[in-house]
Amino acid sequence: MIRYLFLLLFISCSSNNHEKKIDSFLESIKKKYAPDKRVALFDIRFSHYNNNLVLDGETNLLAAKEDFLNILDSLDIKYDDNIDLLPNEKIYGIINNSVGNLRGKPSHSSELVSQTLLGTKVNILKKEGEWYLIQTPDNYISWIDHGGIAIVSETEYLNYYKDNYIFNQIQGFTYESIHKKEIVSDLVVGSILSVIDKKNNFYKIQYPDNRVGWVDSRYLSKVNVNSKSSASDLIINSKKFIGVPYLWGGTSSKGFDCSGFTKTVYLMSGLVIPRDASQQVNEGLLVDREREWDKLQEGDLMFFGYYKEGIRRIDHVAIWMGNGNFIQASKNVRINSVYSDNPAFDKYHMDKYIEARRVIGHETDGVKKL
Template sequence: MKKNLLLLSLAVIVLLYACEKATVKQGLIIEQVEAKWVPDSRVDVFDVELVYSQGTLLVKGETTIAEAKDELLAKLGQTDKLIDSLVVLPISSIEKKWAVTTLSLANLRDEPKHSAQLVSQTIMGTPVRILKQKGGWSLVQSPDGYIAWTNNSSLAFMNEAEFDAWRSAKRVLVLSDGWLEDGFGHHVSDLVKGSLLTVVEKQKDKVIITLPDGRSGSVESDIVREFDMTGDLPALKGEKLIEVSKEFMGLPYLWGGTSSKAVDCSGFLKNIYFLNGYILARDASQQIKYGQPVPLQVEALQVGDLLFFGDAESKKVTHVGMYIGDTEFIHSSGRVKVNSLDETRENYSGYRRASWLGA
């Protein structure tokens, strides 16, 4: 009897060991596919779970990359019988797969609830792609590629035809914070820099506009300019970059903030460049991957260059500012302010100088 129990125990151990090895192998396959297709989870989704059931491997979860799903199933299918429950986003059953931000700013969070961490924001007139929905929330992808949750009350949802009509409509870009007002001087909505508004009619000193959700009103014509996405990108001018950045001076720091109400470091730079015709990636660690590298010498810098800071040992980027000339850079740290890389200056930041990683 003892011998039989011992043999049974050994068999269970061997079986468990075999299952563990298989799990480790499959886990490595998932890691390899994810590393190849989704190296940055902020701009793509690859959430996969494997479940064994009666000799069959159930593959479930979701991803935004169809090619990643195909490769994963092909590799797992070499050794296991599969049931495919892996969904490719956006969800096909969603009728209106586009939306436009219809509040002055919409908060983007890492989970579909108001208490979740704020990770980014979109401002009025920003188009987003709807990936899936849960309750009163939508998982959206903004023009910079960032994926996060936002409340449905901040969006105007559109089908393909409605979205095409919105994109082809005549629009203006808001250059200063202000108010959209009705014909009686009552506030319809607040406006922030960078908002995109659809033009209904131009008058002598006002522009009649409509919001994505159908509300309408007027703005002073001197705080907007025509918005046109056709043609070549505008030339970046150092003096204009400085002028726009100085308009944010003293603005408070907000983790996840990307508007002229409050900004984090990379959200601040996104605003400056968007108002000059360019869309930057969302986070500092993403922004450093674009553009031409500049030597870590003050003499090599030009106005408008992005300066990246972080941990010298790990080389992890955690902060970004913009060079404005004469050894100085502007950034959001506590508030939007100007510091110098010259230790003889009163506004010198030894901490930033020591943590300067790239430009």
């Protein structure tokens, strides 16, 4: 009896060690390929059945999956591979509303984690009910309901940017005719529109779902991927949003959080930067950590945060305007000062200032041309 109990204990310990090893393999793969779950999906689980290892879960990272399976193969561990590699079929999507609301989970009651704008091409990873798990051009992974996205053919997807323009007003509308009597839909700055015709001073545009509408040609700017971003234009554009309310998860002129504001302002200058402040701080050139304000140039990003157990936590971002001023989305979009004798001094954030970085002219891997 004692021998039998010892054998059970031995098997149990061996099993626990076995599981700990596999857990450590998964953790090392995750750290290598998917350290930030906001932009990479690696959710792998395992169990045992009939002395075999059963792998479940999903990932959008082929190399990560292959690395993990290669480790198991090298150790001669037998397994059943039930891991879903996303996307498991080619589905193409383009945002179809002025603003696409992105959720943390496939539910309207789930947290608003971000937004994306009309005409944005997205990778569809999977569908669950009436919701799609998508990845936006800044690699952000989130859920959008079926009403916010148009499912299109590969040809439509590839050709949507063939002759496209960006809406350059804070907010506006498309109309059924040039007489502007009936509204087709609303627009926000940064909306990407496909122009199919011109009449008088109006452009005829086509939505991803094939609706059509007319827009005043003065309100559209041609997308030029070869144009250089201008810091002065960036500041001019940032001031157009003064007074827009704060909205957690907001990245449109209907409402901003801090990094949604900086992201949108840079988008108006043709640059796609990462979604969150803690991601934006990894891009560009470091220009200051000592509050030497003369080192900063217009358009530089200022980062704020704190240290916890020796680890830096970035939780806010703003845009340097020059002359001691910066513009930020905090309460609403507003201009503040770094100088304590200025009525616009923002003590709360200046107590948390960490560093400033320059993106324009120093576009690193996480920054893309529109």
